[in-house]
């Protein structure tokens with residue numbers, strides 16, 4: 001598997017603009033039409049939202065959420081015209097609050113919901129946020145820097161074995177034990193640069209690899225800091241509750257554990273029959289709540305990957321509420 005949002009070793013030719021991943025596929029998949037009510041639960045740079053608003057003109061509306069207050073501020077400025085028209089509502093919130101937020105805003109039920117997981121180019125490219133091993137900064141990695149624990153706290157306080165497990169499970173890094181040992185031996189670690197250097201030392205440098213040796217360790221820490229799997233697990237059922245019948249959910253993942261979670265959840269919701277050994281017939285009928293639109297995940301085409309290297313591990317799954 002490819003690590004989430006792997007950083008290209010060469011500088012990103014797109015600069016700091018967030019290029020929306022699988023844009024046409026998302027717009028098609030969500031069937032965005034004039035007047036549509038859509039929730040973008042991961043606003044980021046507002047890339048998908050801008051196109052959804054254009055395609056749903058003249059009166060379509062988007063409720064945009066992001067855990068990062070900086071993302072909300074930036075999009076409020078960049079898409080000010082839509083905000084003024086009352087077509088774009090912006091709320092600083094984690095997406096596991098989606099149901100409460102949408103209900104409080106009178107924004108339910110909806111025609112579509114988009115989850116584009118992971119981090120944005122702005123976050124990656126802002127050194128003070130501490131997401132990037134290529135940009136010196138404090139080891140932070142919180143999507144919402146106003147709350148929760150930072151990567152620095154995990155790296156400097158977790159027992160070696162727990163760190164190794166974390167790097168193995170969320171980073172899918174085979175050399176996790178060695179990396180954890182080096183981390184513990186080199187505490188305190190305060191910056192992205194220090195951590196990247198320690199990981200490089202632990203695994204023996206780049207040796208012509210396409211991705212930096214610290215990529216997987218950084219990914220694991222980011223996912224733990226933001227409880228990314230927990231957030232996703234709590235949010236999927238809320239999305240289902242918020243959709244109108246016929247409404248669609250589109251989820252873009254960059255990590256195999258996330259993709260597996262989405263796939264299994266969609267399959268469970270689409271099932272007509274539940275195996276149950278305690279049942280006389282060995283199972284029971286159930287009424288499915290979802291129809292799976294993408295039997296296999298949609299991947300970016302080679303042209304997209306060439307244009308935007310960060311899209312290369314993206315997988316899009318779409319389901320329709322019954």
Ligand SMILES: C[S@@+](CC[C@H](N)C(=O)[O-])C[C@H]1O[C@@H](n2cnc3c(N)ncnc32)[C@H](O)[C@@H]1O
Pocket residue numbers: 018019020021041042043044045046047048049065066067068071093094095096116117118119120121143226231
């Ligand atoms: C890949 S970016 C989205 C990019 C966006 N689709 C665009 O086209 O510009 C992911 C965004 O989701 C946000 N995010 C990640 N986890 C979140 C969560 N649990 N709740 C709310 N926002 C979250 C991040 O802060 C980041 O801004």
